[in-house]
Amino acid sequence: MAHTPVNHPARPIYRAIGGLTGLYLVVFGVLGIIASTGNEILAQDDTRVLGQGTNLGFSLLSVLLGIVVLIGTVLGRNIDVAINQWLAYGLMVISLAGLAFIRTDANIFNFSITTVIVVMTAALVLLMVGMYGKVGTEDEAEAFQKARLVL
Numbered sequence: 001m002a003h004t005p006v007n008h009p010a011r012p013i014y015r016a017i018g019g020l021t022g023l024y025l026v027v028f029g030v031l032g033i034i035a036s037t038g039n040e041i042l043a044q045d046d047t048r049v050l051g052q053g054t055n056l057g058f059s060l061l062s063v064l065l066g067i068v069v070l071i072g073t074v075l076g077r078n079i080d081v082a083i084n085q086w087l088a089y090g091l092m093v094i095s096l097a098g099l100a101f102i103r104t105d106a107n108i109f110n111f112s113i114t115t116v117i118v119v120m121t122a123a124l125v126l127l128m129v130g131m132y133g134k135v136g137t138e139d140e141a142e143a144f145q146k147a148r149l150v151l
Contacts, residue, residue, distance in 0.1 A: 006136035018084050018129035019073040021122055025066030028052070032059025042108045053112035061109075065091070069126065077135065084130035091123035 008014070032054040036047045041057045048054070054062075065087055072083035098111035098119065109115075 005132055006134050008132045008134070011133055011135065014129045014132045015073060015076070015080065017125060018080060018133065019070060021125050021129070022066045022069030022073060025062045025069065025122065027066075028054075029059045029062030029064075029066060032056070032062065035059075042110075044105070044107060044110050047110060048112075052115040052118055053110045054115065055110040058109035058111075058115075078133075081130050081133050084126045084133065088123045088127035088130060091119055091126065095119040095123060 028050055032047070032049045033056065035049050036043065036054065036056040036059060039045060039047065039056055041055070041060075043055045045055070046053075049059070068083060069087060072080035094109070095116050098107065098109060099113075099116045101107045102111055102113065102116070111119075
């Protein structure tokens, strides 16, 4: 039995939102790379991009994750669903770890509270997009509807 909607009517909108989230990660990462050029890869300084604390390491990671999201969005065929869900979980872990270590030497990505909030928001958006972006056959969609009506 499927646990997420199949062929949701707003799927194109969710897919676009996922693409925009990936684009944001790429833009943030590129601006972070530009702002932190010349610094150590995991520097803990006052580098800020779009109001968020960052360093070269987190900027590179943001570009990588953003490109992965964009590739998944372009490919579609439920590949984007899996990518968005798994990256959402990963970003949640990164965000919570950043929050836990924010004022310690273990803050390797130079997170600020704003960065934690933005990364967690991006994770929740990707999770939502992953949950409502699934494509399936008409039989799968009908089975989901019947199961939904029973519950």
